[in-house]
Amino acid sequence: MIKNMTEDEITLQALKAIIENRKKDFEAIVDELQPYDVAKLYESFPIKHKTRFLLFLNAHLLADLLEELDTDQQLEVLNKLGVEKTGKVLDLMDNDDLASLLEELSPERITSLLSGMKKEESKIVQDIMNYPPETAGRLMTNRFVWIRNYYTVRDAVGKLRSFADFAETINYLYVIDEKRRLVGVVSYRDLLIADADEIIKNIMFERVIAVSDMMDQEEVARMIERYDFMAIPVVNEDNVLMGIVTVDDIIDVFIQEANEDIEKLSAAGKSIDFDTRAFTAAYRRLPWLILLLFIGLVSGKIISSYSETLEKVVALAFFMPMIAGMTGNTGTQSLAVVVRGLISTDIDKKVIFRLVSRELGVGLIIGLTCALLISVIAFIWQGDLILGIVVGSSLFLTLIIGTLAGTVIPLVLYHFNIDPAVASGPLITTLNDIFSLITYFGIATLFLNQLK
Amino acid sequence: MIKNMTEDEITLQALKAIIENRKKDFEAIVDELQPYDVAKLYESFPIKHKTRFLLFLNAHLLADLLEELDTDQQLEVLNKLGVEKTGKVLDLMDNDDLASLLEELSPERITSLLSGMKKEESKIVQDIMNYPPETAGRLMTNRFVWIRNYYTVRDAVGKLRSFADFAETINYLYVIDEKRRLVGVVSYRDLLIADADEIIKNIMFERVIAVSDMMDQEEVARMIERYDFMAIPVVNEDNVLMGIVTVDDIIDVFIQEANEDIEKLSAAGKSIDFDTRAFTAAYRRLPWLILLLFIGLVSGKIISSYSETLEKVVALAFFMPMIAGMTGNTGTQSLAVVVRGLISTDIDKKVIFRLVSRELGVGLIIGLTCALLISVIAFIWQGDLILGIVVGSSLFLTLIIGTLAGTVIPLVLYHFNIDPAVASGPLITTLNDIFSLITYFGIATLFLNQLK
CATH class of the missing domain: 1.25.60.10 (MgtE N-terminal domain-like)
Structure with a gap:
């Protein structure tokens, strides 16, 4: 109608x-x-x-x-x-x-x-x-249909009929033995094309892929994604069938995990959506901001220890935000690549070695390019060749440091079973800020007498 | 075995x-x-x-x-x-x-x-x-089984048998009329529990939910996620059945879209994974970094225009990285909330008004908290009450500006059909850097005679 x-x-x-x-x-x-x-x-x-x-x-x-x-x-x-x-x-x-x-x-x-x-x-x-x-x-849900291995196809279809209500979305029947242990799986299609008197044991697929009831949901999601399953059975330590996880729940897991990664990488605070109230959202964001505030003070302390240099050459301050910003950004770029890569790649020494040397290569290339560019610009702008060299060589070093920190720190955290997405952000920001300022003012102090 | x-x-x-x-x-x-x-x-x-x-x-x-x-x-x-x-x-x-x-x-x-x-x-x-x-x-794939509406259940099962090979993972049969138009859908379960002589037309579900062949994959993914489907039929403008999209491909879409959002938000460069070569990865990242370099130079230019103020009170430089960093970070926090929220929420004026006033509230709360904290710290550290007031009031204003920029800019871009994730990052960074430095040095210059 x-x-x-x-x-x-x-x-x-x-x-x-x-x-x-x-x-x-x-x-x-x-x-x-x-x-x-x-x-x-x-x-x-x-x-x-x-x-x-x-x-x-x-x-x-x-x-x-x-x-x-x-x-x-x-x-x-x-x-x-x-x-x-x-x-x-x-x-x-x-x-x-x-x-x-x-x-x-x-x-x-x-x-x-x-x-x-x-x-x-x-x-x-x-x-x-x-x-x-x-x-x-x-x-998991228990809205699935199990059958015994000695059933005939006719028995199985009969059972399916009586549980038709909630057997809509999954097209497998799970086969259990007398101790409720999972021993096989039969698809609706198998039932449709089999003879009605055939015994389930003879047509079932025995190498059933199942997950443990205590397995992390991210790993369950990965299993379903790999095998392109519509559902996966869940068993306890005795291989007893406890339930099934269906692919629609797995999609929610993927969305949730991606959102969590984004929240952590942008330090945006946990579970803030359009409906969260201002006070709650502020409360969830503040810890990160206060942490960043103290990190900012550490940078300030470093700058203050070079205040003599800065007083003599105020122009050094002009390039400070650029160097710190660029270093922070390369670090975040590497971090994002590593965090997302860890989801789909199995890590071993070979992979780590290749990744770190790749990122070192990236750091060298982008460091060299940006350093040359900024040296020329700084020289033209301030009319001081030495200042150009100081800014350029600092940027070259800090970009390499930033890239490596963004690669190595999440890998080390991952090795110690700490979530690299959550812990890396502030750590990388701190270290990169500190390294970049020390490098910049260190080099500037070395050349202090040559600077205008 | x-x-x-x-x-x-x-x-x-x-x-x-x-x-x-x-x-x-x-x-x-x-x-x-x-x-x-x-x-x-x-x-x-x-x-x-x-x-x-x-x-x-x-x-x-x-x-x-x-x-x-x-x-x-x-x-x-x-x-x-x-x-x-x-x-x-x-x-x-x-x-x-x-x-x-x-x-x-x-x-x-x-x-x-x-x-x-x-x-x-x-x-x-x-x-x-x-x-x-x-x-x-x-x-879409064409590995699915279609049947005609005048078939009996027996015919349908017969056809399913002959195409058993590739009809494994989907548990629906799509029903088409003489012009290949999609008119219904029948699940394997329906076939199993129906009488063999029943006509498909009588047991099929007629209000089939289908997607257009030109629909964006993200929207297709959202449809499948909403309805918890295992597959969705694809039709052309004449409602002719062209193929089906299966849920396993949709999982890949969700992963891909999440990765793209993360890449854009962290400006990490397109499609860089563990196997990308250093040169390619550097090439993909460089455009962002060079853009950021010029943004950094704009900040430098602003600082240089206040160099008299800075020369008189070098201590102002100590708090520069902290203020710029905090403003950038609140902007990114708001941006991440908005970008992820846009995926799952339908936007209307009411939603926008509520979101913007919420974020304004957040900005006020975090601005006030952080400003009080930094005023006290700056006063104790530098022994200068006016400096404390300058730094605190600047941070208060810039945090509010940062939060609002991170909320409003992606919404405006979204309104003009520009992907908020890709365009907002550099825009927000630029504007926040510029606003925060102008605010900070502007306030400092006002109080210049009172500062030690």
């Missing part, structure tokens, strides 16, 4: 159906929409009609809707639903989505919500929440 | 099979491995045994292997294969992977490779390569 309608037309039809209390028509519309679109529709509704919107949805659709909403709106929906219906809806939600909803709530609220659910469902959610954050166990 | 072996044991077994010319055993090993693992195995092999490794693989496995290798290694394999076998293997490769392999080659080489392929396959690849880079058309 709504096949060729625009979004606005659909919203209008749905709103009319709600206002005129036509439940059937409303259901017909929602039935053809994707969960994401139902959520958008709900969000666009005027507040006074939202309650009936929810009343017109069955528990399955409510569960789908909840999975797509923000935490604030999830809580709004739960408040409107009432205790009894809430329990039913939570039972139907994907465990991983439910776990991340509950995460945001107070312990009392969690207990009250879980108490409304079926025992076995609430137990599963609690088990997931017991895993450390950012592990495979925390990401 | 190799089910419980470690990677090293598998490599050893495979190597032994190759050396002892036992093709059957080698095939049995490779048969249980994922394509990614076969590629790793190939890479780990000594060069002198690689040719036989390839000889022992059939065309299907060779196509899988090629899809997993780097360009350099792909070319190595093609050279070893010879013209005739190459044609067969290329026919079997995913078109999108083949297109990105060909992209790297010279026009003559492309023509010669395409001429060895089946006409219809080479036509499809050429069509894909005719799409602009980073569009849905360029990402």
